[in-house]
Amino acid sequence: MxxxxxxxxxxxxxxxxxxxxxxxxAQSAEWQPTKPVEVIVPAGAGGASDQMAxxxxxxxxxxxxxxxxxxxxxxxxxxxxxxAMDVQESKGNAHKLFVAFSLIYTLPIATGLPLNWRTLNxxxxxxxxxxxxxxxxxTPYKNARSFLDxxxxxxxxxxxxxxxxxxxEDQLISFALGKAYGxxxxxxxxxxxxxxxxxxxxxxxxxNVNNPSENIAQWxxxxxxxLCVFSAQRMxxxxxxxxxxxxxxxxxxxxxGVDVEYQMLRAFFLPPGTTKEQSAFYVDVLKKVVATPEWKxxxxxxxxxxxxxSGPDFVKFLEKxxxxxxxxxxxxxxxx
Amino acid sequence: xxxxxxLFHGFAVALTWYNVGMMAIGVVLGVVIGVLxxxxxxxxxxxxxxxxxxxxxxxxxxxxxxxxxxxxxxxAITSILFNIPGESHSVATTFDGYPLAQxxxxxxxxxxxxxxxxxxxxxxxxxxxxxxPLVAKFALRFGPPEFFAVYxxxxxxxxxxxxxxFKTVISMMLGFGLAAIGMDTxxxxxRMTFGWSELLRGVDFLVVVIGLFGVGEIxxxxxxxxxxxxxxxxxxxxxxxxxxxxxxxxxxxxxRSSVVGCWMGITPGGATxxxxxxxxxxxxxxxxAHKFGTGQLEGVIAPETAAHAAGTSALLPMLAxxxxxxxxxxxxxxxxxxxxxxxxxxxxxxxxxxxxGLIASMYLSNIAGLIIVLTTVPLFAAILRIPFSxxxxxxxxxxxxxxxxxxxxxxxxxxxxxxxxxxxxxxxxEYPLAPLVLALVLxxxxxxxxxxxxxxxxxxxxxxxxxxxxxxITTLAxxxxxxxxxxxxxxxxxxxxxxxxxxxAGQPRP
Numbered sequence: 001m002x003x004x005x006x007x008x009x010x011x012x013x014x015x016x017x018x019x020x021x022x023x024x025x026a027q028s029a030e031w032q033p034t035k036p037v038e039v040i041v042p043a044g045a046g047g048a049s050d051q052m053a054x055x056x057x058x059x060x061x062x063x064x065x066x067x068x069x070x071x072x073x074x075x076x077x078x079x080x081x082x083x084a085m086d087v088q089e090s091k092g093n094a095h096k097l098f099v100a101f102s103l104i105y106t107l108p109i110a111t112g113l114p115l116n117w118r119t120l121n122x123x124x125x126x127x128x129x130x131x132x133x134x135x136x137x138x139t140p141y142k143n144a145r146s147f148l149d150x151x152x153x154x155x156x157x158x159x160x161x162x163x164x165x166x167x168x169e170d171q172l173i174s175f176a177l178g179k180a181y182g183x184x185x186x187x188x189x190x191x192x193x194x195x196x197x198x199x200x201x202x203x204x205x206x207x208n209v210n211n212p213s214e215n216i217a218q219w220x221x222x223x224x225x226x227l228c229v230f231s232a233q234r235m236x237x238x239x240x241x242x243x244x245x246x247x248x249x250x251x252x253x254x255x256x257g258v259d260v261e262y263q264m265l266r267a268f269f270l271p272p273g274t275t276k277e278q279s280a281f282y283v284d285v286l287k288k289v290v291a292t293p294e295w296k297x298x299x300x301x302x303x304x305x306x307x308x309x310s311g312p313d314f315v316k317f318l319e320k321x322x323x324x325x326x327x328x329x330x331x332x333x334x335x336x
Numbered sequence: 337x338x339x340x341x342x343l344f345h346g347f348a349v350a351l352t353w354y355n356v357g358m359m360a361i362g363v364v365l366g367v368v369i370g371v372l373x374x375x376x377x378x379x380x381x382x383x384x385x386x387x388x389x390x391x392x393x394x395x396x397x398x399x400x401x402x403x404x405x406x407x408x409x410x411x412a413i414t415s416i417l418f419n420i421p422g423e424s425h426s427v428a429t430t431f432d433g434y435p436l437a438q439x440x441x442x443x444x445x446x447x448x449x450x451x452x453x454x455x456x457x458x459x460x461x462x463x464x465x466x467x468x469p470l471v472a473k474f475a476l477r478f479g480p481p482e483f484f485a486v487y488x489x490x491x492x493x494x495x496x497x498x499x500x501x502f503k504t505v506i507s508m509m510l511g512f513g514l515a516a517i518g519m520d521t522x523x524x525x526x527r528m529t530f531g532w533s534e535l536l537r538g539v540d541f542l543v544v545v546i547g548l549f550g551v552g553e554i555x556x557x558x559x560x561x562x563x564x565x566x567x568x569x570x571x572x573x574x575x576x577x578x579x580x581x582x583x584x585x586x587x588x589x590x591x592r593s594s595v596v597g598c599w600m601g602i603t604p605g606g607a608t609x610x611x612x613x614x615x616x617x618x619x620x621x622x623x624x625a626h627k628f629g630t631g632q633l634e635g636v637i638a639p640e641t642a643a644h645a646a647g648t649s650a651l652l653p654m655l656a657x658x659x660x661x662x663x664x665x666x667x668x669x670x671x672x673x674x675x676x677x678x679x680x681x682x683x684x685x686x687x688x689x690x691x692x693g694l695i696a697s698m699y700l701s702n703i704a705g706l707i708i709v710l711t712t713v714p715l716f717a718a719i720l721r722i723p724f725s726x727x728x729x730x731x732x733x734x735x736x737x738x739x740x741x742x743x744x745x746x747x748x749x750x751x752x753x754x755x756x757x758x759x760x761x762x763x764x765x766e767y768p769l770a771p772l773v774l775a776l777v778l779x780x781x782x783x784x785x786x787x788x789x790x791x792x793x794x795x796x797x798x799x800x801x802x803x804x805x806x807x808x809i810t811t812l813a814x815x816x817x818x819x820x821x822x823x824x825x826x827x828x829x830x831x832x833x834x835x836x837x838x839x840x841a842g843q844p845r846p
Contacts (some may be wrong), residue, residue, distance in 0.1 A: 073744070075537070075743075077518060077519070077536050077537025077538060077743075078518045078519035078526060078529075078536040078537060078538070079519045079521070079524070081519060081526070081533075081536045082533075082536045082537040085533040085536060086533075089533065110524050110525065111519075111524070111525055111526050113526070113533075157794075160792055165521060165524060166520075166521060166522055166523055166524030166525075167523075167524035167525075168524065171524075186791055186792065186794075187791075188480070188788050188791050188792060189521055189522050189524070189788070190521075190784075190788070191521060191784070198476065199479060201476055202476035202477060202478065202479060204479030204480065204792075205792075217683075334524070336525075
């Protein structure tokens with residue numbers, strides 16, 4: 001507490017300096033935060049959402065994109081439900097920015113919690129996270145087809161697929177593989193993608209569908225092999241990451257004859273009851289963030305798909321994405 | 337040897353004035369954070385993390401890891417002086433540390449706690465230096481069954497070594513119940529939240545610990561006559577020297593706890609499990625086992641050594657594999673990524689300056705840490721001379737602040753009060769509190785590991801004996817559980833016939 005207060009004082013001091021420095025610039029009449037903005041991260045410390053939030057706050061600070069500081073609040077309890085419900089219940093508070101991913105669709109279906117993204121105020125989607133099919137590099141499978149054929153040939157549920165949490169994106173992909181290709185896995189839920197990565201290196205599971213950022217270290221060390229990416233096009237990054245492969249060298253699953261696609265939004269929302277003007281302010285800040293070299297660097301390092309959408313386009317995307325998730329969740333029997 | 341030359345290069349990196357300064361600042365900050373209940377390693381490091389973003393990664397990690405060492409050292413201070421563990425891994429230190437303070441031997445207790453910590457840390461750093469590549473491989477052999485076996489071993493060694501096994505079990509069950517609140521990772525569904533979103537995050541062990549130990553102890557002290565029992569807590573060169581002279585006697589405990597700690601830090605069972613296990617094992621093997629809990633130096637040395645060894649060695653899997661062995665290591669891991677470093681086997685190859693600078697700084701900062709805590713303890717110990725009527729409200733306020741800070745939630749203050757009352761009642765009824773905390777901290781992870789195992793084996797328990805590693809740990813755990821029974825049978829049969837006792841002990845009833 002003491003340190004927190006100390007930090008707050010320091011931050012206020014710093015923002016004071018920024019404020020006095022910016023005084024010369026013409027004041028716009030639009031809405032602006034009047035106190036520090038809490039960035040609610042509905043995931044564990046150190047995870048992908050946390051890293052992205054920390055990077056964005058440091059970009060905002062470095063380029064002085066906002067006069068008020070951003071403070072990150074980790075609320076990862078109950079697979080992020082803690083943070084999501086906190087935002088859902090903070091009606092009218094425009095000083096709370098929610099770092100969202102596909103939990104906004106899956107969480108209410110799996111748990112019956114009264115979370116509804118339609119009541120939140122959508123700000124913008126800033127990236128799409130890719131999912132890949134990974135196996136241990138000591139196994140003989142060189143492509144998605146040979147691996148999934150082996151899964152199909154074995155008695156059902158012999159092969160173990162590890163992933164983050166239960167009844168969420170990883171398990172949905174695992175289910176979709178069974179649906180589209182007849183490859184049935186035993187799904188083993190872990191606390192985080194990092195855990196699923198090391199468990200695959202240790203051969204305690206046979207495959208995982210981690211994001212690039214979750215497996216990159218093990219991939220580079222030659223311990224894991226990427227079989228295919230669950231998206232319509234190959235990833236754009238052509239720099240060699242391992243000795244002989246770049247992200248762009250990994251085929252899409254469709255190319256390998258496995259018709260499963262999945263990408264996950266990385267987006268921001270404001271709590272219910274906030275205004276268009278307020279979300280417009282954050283859209284503007286985020287637009288500036290994604291134009292910085294630091295962001296480009298981050299996107300490439302984590303092999304995220306660059307995309308930016310706000311306003312009606314964003315809502316249209318959300319509706320479609322929501323419908324996809326709903327169907328999959330129902331078919332998988334995850335709906336409560 | 338290549339490792340050695342890397343290490344010396346690391347010393348060159350760590351020994352710049354700037355980095356030494358960062359070390360000193362880090363340790364002092366860490367001690368302050370560690371002393372305040374509720375503000376511990378993970379949240380302390382998390383709060384200060386953004387300040388280091390502009391720093392060069394090596395200096396940043398040196399400062400942050402020093403904060404971590406500071407909290408590891410300081411956890412013992414409040415445990416011994418006030419019976420409030422500043423950190424979850426110093427809960428076990430209260431068992432004998434506080435009685436020692438009550439007998440006016442706080443100085444001795446603190447000195448041995450710090451020295452034990454130092455020994456454990458040094459052992460772990462040596463291990464990191466020489467075994468890094470090997471140990472990193474070993475950790476990979478840990479899948480769900482292995483993890484569960486380790487947790488089982490911790491629980492069983494606690495039941496097997498407790499004075500009142502049944503009360504221990506009941507207390508443990510309460511802890512398991514509390515640990516189950518919130519989201520169930522395996523089914524993805526909510527449990528025992530009763531439609532209340534405040535309960536989604538579950539019950540944090542820090543809040544429970546602050547209530548049970550902090551508030552509960554104040555209530556007991558009030559009943560017993562509004563006075564602190566710790567009379568004097570002088571720590572001076574003489575006390576330090578005399579304690580140091582006693583320590584070689586406990587060399588076996590020191591080494592045993594260091595080994596347990598390193599094992600738990602790497603596997604990663606964590607510092608908390610390590611401290612409990614260190615205490616349990618020391619008690620098991622001590623000739624003065626019956627005196628444990630009444631103020632034994634050994635009972636302070638054992639958990640502290642294990643905790644610090646675990647905390648230190650937890651950095652190894654974090655650097656080498658990206659698996660954090662403790663909550664603080666998890667936050668440091670997040671920092672690493674923000675600095676643009678990718679933890680993993682390649683870190684040791686690509687970022688030599690960073691890795692070996694950090695390892696070298698661990699040697700230096702633990703020496704610095706020991707000196708700093710030994711010299712500043714009189715400051716903290718002086719608090720004991722303040723009248724209880726003044727200090728009690730301050731402690732309660734600190735507890736409330738600490739409980740609130742964990743999640744910035746007002747509800748947690750009420751939980752603290754509730755657990756304060758519960759702690760008082762349980763203590764009066766002579767239920768041990770430690771098993772409750774242990775189960776609360778590890779219950780969730782143990783449950784996940786067990787259910788992941790069952791998913792993989794399709795419900796076959798045989799998987800716990802499916803390879804030598806997991807088989808050994810599981811068997812050891814079950815032996816620990818029935819240890820009192822074996823000992824009993826052994827003692828009963830011994831006078832009759834030696835041969836008979838061997839047979840009986842070989843076939844213990846389950």
